[in-house]
Amino acid sequence: MPVPTAICGLWLLNEQRNPLQSLHLQPFTALCITLNIVMDKNAQQALIAQAKIDPEAFGVIFDAHYKKILGYTVRRVDSVAAAEDIVAETFIKALKGLPKFRWQGVPIEAWLFRIATNEIRMYFRKNRVTVSLDELYDQDGYEPQADYDLEQEAIDLQEKLDRHQTFRQVQKLIHHLPIKYQEVLVLRFAEQKKVGEIAQILGKREGTVKSLLSRGLDRLRKELDATPTQPKRPKRIVHGEGRVHIKEEV
């Protein structure tokens, strides 16, 4: 067990022994999560138990996972606004499900990814149609309350994604695949999850995940062959310390 992990675990367990004195999450626990130090099973269990009674503990879980869940959702759906709604729904469901949460060995992160994956499935199933605000106003006289900061932020992020041609092309290609392949491909290669983690998130066996990955790649290859303008092939240069720099081929 890595030293920081052990320290986090011991610290959390100590808090659990004195629950009345730890209504507020200890700064060290928050630091462990913020630094994304992998916590051991006992530490995660203790954090969940604390989050059930302490909003600040839930806030720490939220802070540690918001960006990951948002990133995953943005990669899966093509609209930032829809992704933000899905993320909100994911955390609201996590909060509501917290009292019923029983530790079964699935880490907090996998649990949140699982909720988000289900929400994305629902989003695709409902086949949501986006209606522009102008259209709404023309039809019903609906005038939304302006929330410029929030709106502008979503617009900026959307524009950033739209400017990235390869992102859009790859996303479009993947969207042609059945959802079961979209899920495993994005989780494996974009989110860099291991097969075991994907199995936990999707509630499937590892063998099934491997088979879905293999078939998903075959389907993706066929989609590529059928696409007249293929996305530029990325060139990945691995630097020291495992950092990857990507250059689009011209």
Added chain:
Amino acid sequence: MNDKDLHNLVRTLADIDVSAPTHQARLRAQLLTQHATQQTIVGRLFAAFAKISSTGVHMKKNTIVFGGSALAVGLLVAGVLSVGIMQAHPASAAQLAESATKKAQQMSAEEVARINAQYHQDLARRLNEAKQDKDLRVLPRDEVVSWGWAVKGDDPDVSKYLTYTDSSNHRIIIALGSDDQPVYIVDFDAVQAQKASPANSATEPDTNGIRPTGYAH
């Protein structure tokens, strides 16, 4: 394109740094407010309810609903409550809700904590008692339904009903969820005795006495 290039192609989805700090901050504030509200209201109502229902009524924490009352509707709309109550009390659901709310408002945090702790002790005691009882058995659902007014046999939250006889010779029903944790416990004989009591007949609702009056999921 070979497999490696395909992997890299999908990886390009992760090349953009995605962040939305305004959305994050607002959602965080909303969630934390909701969390605090949930803890306060549910915890207090739970304790108050446990206090006024001296017998026959048991429920798990965080699962209180007052069937048909305006309060329940309000709380449900607010998303505070998610599951239902077994309302096994002579008073009507609305009366119960009113008294529980009043009591909850008067109770101190220490009292709420004490009653909650008492409830959990009682739950543990009953489960322990049940495990040791030689007559412990699983109740078939149709039999549960036939006992109708005390336990709702088709509660979707319940996967299995157990029954045993406690030290006071009362029949106890334990409803377990899919995770084998108790959803609620009903002292069947205590409820029946309470129902039969002349003192309670005047306050019985017109739903044939004590019965679950509302579920919300």
